[in-house]
Amino acid sequence: MRFDYDNCSIILDDGKGNVYRNGKLMFKGDGYVAIKFLLQFTNNAEQVRNKFHAQLSQRENCKWKQQDEKSSIERKMREEAERAKEELNNKPKTRRRR
Numbered sequence: 001m002r003f004d005y006d007n008c009s010i011i012l013d014d015g016k017g018n019v020y021r022n023g024k025l026m027f028k029g030d031g032y033v034a035i036k037f038l039l040q041f042t043n044n045a046e047q048v049r050n051k052f053h054a055q056l057s058q059r060e061n062c063k064w065k066q067q068d069e070k071s072s073i074e075r076k077m078r079e080e081a082e083r084a085k086e087e088l089n090n091k092p093k094t095r096r097r098r
Contacts, residue, residue, distance in 0.1 A: 003038075005048050010038045031055075 001012045011018045017034025019027040019041065027037045035052045042048050049056070 005042050008041045
C-alpha cells in the first residue's frame with residue numbers, strides 16, 4: 001500500500017514500511033514505526049492520523065493493556081507483602097524450652 005501526503009510518502013508491505021521525504025528514503029523498517037515517522041514528518045497531519053487511525057489505536061490499546069496488567073500484578077504483590085508482614089507482627093511469640 002502506498003500513501004502520499006505533501007512531500008512525504010509511505011509504502012507498507014508485509015509489516016515493513018519505507019518512508020520517503022522529498023524523494024529521499026528517510027526510514028526503512030517496521031510498519032508501525034514507519035507510520036510514526038510519517039506522522040512526525042507531516043507534523044501530525046489530521047489526514048495522516050485518520051488514514052492510520054486503526055493501526056495507531058490498536059497499538060496504543062495493547063500498550064495500555066500491558067501496563068494495566070503490570071500495575072495490577074504489582075499491586076497484588078504489595079498487598080500480599082503487607083498481609084505477610086501483618087501476620088508476622090501479630091503472631092504471638094512463644095517461649096522455647098531447653
